[in-house]
Amino acid sequence: MTRFQGKTVVVTGGNKGIGFAIAQRFSDEGANVVLASVEEQVMAAAASLPRAIGVICDVADKAAVVGLYDAAEEAFGGVDISVQNAGIITIAKIEDLSERDWDATMDVNAKGAFLCCQEAIRRMRQRGGGKLINIASGQARAGFIYTPHYAASKFGVMGMTQSLAKEVALDNITVNAICPGIIKTDMWDYNDRVWGKMLGDYGPGELMDSWVQNIPMKRAGSGADVAAMIAFLASNDADYITGQTINVDGGLIMS
Template structure:
């Protein structure tokens, strides 16, 4: 279903690739003004591609969402450019995979800084604008590991469980201001992050009896998905567009799995 977001301003972090780029394309197609954010220079190329394809007004920003001052600047620029912030999608995330006894403390702290603190900073600044507007939608990217932790990624599981906590807490606080706050938990989605996951988990989980080549571990895990396929970024984008729409105006504080039935809870 196509939804009309004409005249609406949508901020998307982690928008240069994967799920974030898929979400950006969906909102570009549906007529929104976009603020596309990433810490990578690639954001300008991704934004230009979408502008050329759909004619969408896009403000691309290279921002570190763990930096409070930069996040404040992000939302100030969005408001100055478009006059409102109607939807803010906190999608930027990182992962590392390592055994408990060799994981550097710096990796643990970086994952929480981006995946949890960064989500909170963006929600905070977006909500300041939305409270004045008396409307808005905050949408946060959690993970299947927000539901159930997995081996070699305790920091990632902690960070994504934290996103669900932030979502529920802010939903209660912001409901009187007509602001909804929801999250979603992607499963195995074909993306560069999952290329990394497949390679590194495959290396760690390989044994003398079973060595995982490129794509083999991911293919093995996909067999356990009831729908028998990995997800695509546009599968996720459809859910996010619903959460951002008026059809979801009575939905807040919820976290929705989008994983082909892998986790049913």
């Protein structure tokens, strides 16, 4: 398919995991792709795709975010779709959770999504419309133990998505969010390892495997599973969908 031929997509946290799967899906469907990350490997990730550029960007830095969208415009003439995927997590008991970790998580996950949406909307209004898709989490539905800061940031993403969708509906801009469940990524390797130590005597992969048994489909998801839903929401088929938060989790959370 070439649904996105001539369209330009920005994907934050686009160098690996879910982010790179999203970038790859859009590239496969003909889009120009701008991959952003704080990590230098984003340049190599972009080089592996046609019609793609990499931009080193801290999404919690307003000037860096402006520079990201400037780079997209300079390379491809504008931005039609923006996927706010950059995110971090730490896991700690409440008495051990530092103010620094709280602030960093809120800055990247919530403020970063806000700054990217803000800049994308400003430019999309001038172009006559666009699509915004924010990556939340199953923890936007139900907070989990030892991660109050992460849950707060992802609940914030869901609330922001609803608010912005109402504000920009008449500008031909849709705003939706995705709640990935247990997805095979580096982040879930970290979750498995740290939660595994804190919740019991779990070896590598054992905690994740036990949680997967609670999924009706009995498997973890992949980046491609998430990317497929995002591609739908970015397509013309989803023009009448806005302000929604959709679970992509094999039925783990049903709502």
